[in-house]
Amino acid sequence: MNKRTEIGTLGEFGLIRHLTEKIELKNSSTVKGVGDDAAVLDYQNKEILVTTDLLLEGIHFDFTYVPLKHLGYKSAVVNFSDVYAMNGRPKQITVSLGISKRFSVEDLEEFYSGLTLACEVYGVDLVGGDTSASLTGLTISTTCLGEAEKDQVVYRSGAKETDLICVSGDLGAAYMGLQLLEREKQIFKGEKDFTPDFSGKEYLLERQLKPEARKDIVELLAKNDVKPTSMIDVSDGLSSELLHIARESNVGCQIYEERIPIDFQTASMAEQFNMNLITAAMNGGEDYELLFTVPLTDHDKVAAIKGVRIIGHITKPEFGTLLVGRDGGEVELKAQGWNSLAQE
Amino acid sequence: MNKRTEIGTLGEFGLIRHLTEKIELKNSSTVKGVGDDAAVLDYQNKEILVTTDLLLEGIHFDFTYVPLKHLGYKSAVVNFSDVYAMNGRPKQITVSLGISKRFSVEDLEEFYSGLTLACEVYGVDLVGGDTSASLTGLTISTTCLGEAEKDQVVYRSGAKETDLICVSGDLGAAYMGLQLLEREKQIFKGEKDFTPDFSGKEYLLERQLKPEARKDIVELLAKNDVKPTSMIDVSDGLSSELLHIARESNVGCQIYEERIPIDFQTASMAEQFNMNLITAAMNGGEDYELLFTVPLTDHDKVAAIKGVRIIGHITKPEFGTLLVGRDGGEVELKAQGWNSLAQE
Numbered sequence: 242m243n244k245r246t247e248i249g250t251l252g253e254f255g256l257i258r259h260l261t262e263k264i265e266l267k268n269s270s271t272v273k274g275v276g277d278d279a280a281v282l283d284y285q286n287k288e289i290l291v292t293t294d295l296l297l298e299g300i301h302f303d304f305t306y307v308p309l310k311h312l313g314y315k316s317a318v319v320n321f322s323d324v325y326a327m328n329g330r331p332k333q334i335t336v337s338l339g340i341s342k343r344f345s346v347e348d349l350e351e352f353y354s355g356l357t358l359a360c361e362v363y364g365v366d367l368v369g370g371d372t373s374a375s376l377t378g379l380t381i382s383t384t385c386l387g388e389a390e391k392d393q394v395v396y397r398s399g400a401k402e403t404d405l406i407c408v409s410g411d412l413g414a415a416y417m418g419l420q421l422l423e424r425e426k427q428i429f430k431g432e433k434d435f436t437p438d439f440s441g442k443e444y445l446l447e448r449q450l451k452p453e454a455r456k457d458i459v460e461l462l463a464k465n466d467v468k469p470t471s472m473i474d475v476s477d478g479l480s481s482e483l484l485h486i487a488r489e490s491n492v493g494c495q496i497y498e499e500r501i502p503i504d505f506q507t508a509s510m511a512e513q514f515n516m517n518l519i520t521a522a523m524n525g526g527e528d529y530e531l532l533f534t535v536p537l538t539d540h541d542k543v544a545a546i547k548g549v550r551i552i553g554h555i556t557k558p559e560f561g562t563l564l565v566g567r568d569g570g571e572v573e574l575k576a577q578g579w580n581s582l583a584q585e
Numbered sequence: 586m587n588k589r590t591e592i593g594t595l596g597e598f599g600l601i602r603h604l605t606e607k608i609e610l611k612n613s614s615t616v617k618g619v620g621d622d623a624a625v626l627d628y629q630n631k632e633i634l635v636t637t638d639l640l641l642e643g644i645h646f647d648f649t650y651v652p653l654k655h656l657g658y659k660s661a662v663v664n665f666s667d668v669y670a671m672n673g674r675p676k677q678i679t680v681s682l683g684i685s686k687r688f689s690v691e692d693l694e695e696f697y698s699g700l701t702l703a704c705e706v707y708g709v710d711l712v713g714g715d716t717s718a719s720l721t722g723l724t725i726s727t728t729c730l731g732e733a734e735k736d737q738v739v740y741r742s743g744a745k746e747t748d749l750i751c752v753s754g755d756l757g758a759a760y761m762g763l764q765l766l767e768r769e770k771q772i773f774k775g776e777k778d779f780t781p782d783f784s785g786k787e788y789l790l791e792r793q794l795k796p797e798a799r800k801d802i803v804e805l806l807a808k809n810d811v812k813p814t815s816m817i818d819v820s821d822g823l824s825s826e827l828l829h830i831a832r833e834s835n836v837g838c839q840i841y842e843e844r845i846p847i848d849f850q851t852a853s854m855a856e857q858f859n860m861n862l863i864t865a866a867m868n869g870g871e872d873y874e875l876l877f878t879v880p881l882t883d884h885d886k887v888a889a890i891k892g893v894r895i896i897g898h899i900t901k902p903e904f905g906t907l908l909v910g911r912d913g914g915e916v917e918l919k920a921q922g923w924n925s926l927a928q929e
Contacts, residue, residue: 290624293713386633
């Protein structure tokens with residue numbers, strides 16, 4: 242039997258102290274973390290980046306297959322990813338939780354163990370939050386602060402004609418991981434002690450349950466003296482993100498189907514599920530890879546960076562936003578990305 | 586009939602654009618607001634204050650009597666209050682919403698009208714957020730960023746023996762307003778077109794439904810050259826906040842019942858409800874007044890500030906945290922403040 246301590250026995254302040262007392266601050270920009278009306282930060286003369294995410298049970302995660310520790314890790318990482326997408330470095334995070342009676346102190350310890358692991362891996366300080374009862378499921382709200390040198394912030398709006406379009410890693414695997422988990426859930430509903438066989442599909446599950454933010458790519462770009470002209474992270478799917486860049490930069494784009502990076506496990510799973518592989522890679526979402534543009538003159542530099550693929554180029558806006566197929570046919574991009582509000 | 590536009594017709598990005606397109610940025614520290622992976626801020630050489638609040642339907646608000654516009658206003662103001670409590674000035678806010686099908690675009694416009702009104706009144710820029718579907722009620726998560734000169738940040742931990750304990754405004758009215766609203770809800774459950782008579786109790790309702798943060802007090806303190814040694818805002822009740830200061834500063838305190846500021850309407854309502862007035866004032870919560878300590882030498886300066894009352898003084902820790910009654914009897918303070926996690 243696992244130990245179960247009711248949250249009510251600690252109360253709000255007791256719970257916060259219990260969960261945060263071991264937190265050690267790492268960053269010189271963190272002056273004061275948890276424990277006052279506000280956290281106090283000092284960024285000297287750097288730009289401050291602020292991004293926030295809301296994750297709701299039943300919409301963004303399903304406890305049938307998401308362990309709390311993984312959820313804590315992912316909640317932080319998806320927030321860090323937005324800071325990297327500005328060419329910044331995440332430094333602080335606040336995490337607010339709405340908790341229903343179903344959760345015990347031990348459950349929250351699990352969540353916090355994932356959260357603090359992510360903070361360690363990415364060098365981020367947990368500096369605050371709010372904790373409340375919830376009448377329904379678990380509510381997670383995270384806000385990440387990061388820093389960037391003044392001339393190093395990269396927006397979605399800076400892409401220029403002839404720029405190369407690049408993407409890190411591979412696409413569609415997180416989506417395939419979700420399909421796999423959903424299928425197993427459907428098949429084995431009710432059969433409690435069943436452990437599905439995921440062998441040979443570990444990469445897909447890891448991409449879905451424990452994604453990483455591309456700290457390494459941002460560092461490699463800096464090391465190779467490449468400053469992207471525009472950048473965004475792939476959370477809603479490649480199509481959706483390309484359309485954001487095209488819209489904000491007032492440009493068109495052309496990408497090539499044959500250049501889209503896809504892992505072998507993703508391709509094999511798509512075949513098994515009889516799904517269109519390119520649709521999954523273009524619209525799957527939750528990849529947390531970086532999509533960015535660089536000047537044509539940086540071609541050799543980005544081509545030399547491992548884990549970055551050049552997938553197309555920026556065009557005049559009147560040429561539209563196009564996917565060029567293997568047969569040379571052109572398709573207009575559509576944002577079919579994950580959209581919880583339209584799906585409702 | 587009110588117009589009702591379903592949120593699904595706009596989608597997530599459409600909804601965000603619709604609600605935020607008219608936002609004008611006011612602060613020089615806001616470099617980039619809504620519309621990229623993160624907001625970009627520049628605080629030059631000032632300290633950054635960060636605070637976050639989570640508000641959940643059924644726990645923190647009840648749509649039976651809370652209009653959406655008021656809720657938008659209050660969501661922002663309670664967050665600003667935490668920044669003032671650090672002796673800072675709020676400058677930016679992010680607001681994330683989890684929205685169930687029940688809400689229309691017009692409902693969210695109402696919420697945003699209250700939110701942007703608060704931002705105008707307090708000179709704050711709305712710079713970001715996240716919007717998601719929710720399977721249940723409305724979820725609101727706000728994060729406020731504020732600034733302070735480096736040597737002007739006031740923590741909970743700086744109170745010293747013999748310091749004077751001061752509080753702004755009056756206490757217990759917001760709690761009485763809540764009691765009043767709850768009573769009317771109980772009495773008239775089901776009778777839809779009934780409008781309860783709140784005349785003569787407007788102040789109580791306003792304190793509950795449309796609280797203000799004490800920007801004026803923070804400015805008056807600065808103008809009168811008073812820097813508090815410690816400060817906190819009264820959100821959970823005076824007792825609870827005094828205990829925070831005593832704990833963080835490692836001191837005791839002594840406050841006098843007869844000095845606790847209470848409005849006439851609060852007193853009259855307590856009598857009508859047959860409630861203990863001092864309990865309501867000490868533990869009611871949601872007053873959003875400022876509780877602070879100043880050196881004894883600042884007595885004349887704070888005594889001259891309108892709207893500030895000296896209610897006691899700081900003692901050695903071994904003397905405990907005491908409320909001295911009108912009869913001279915001493916009672917140890919207890920945190921009976923609003924605690925949603927213990928109440929569950």
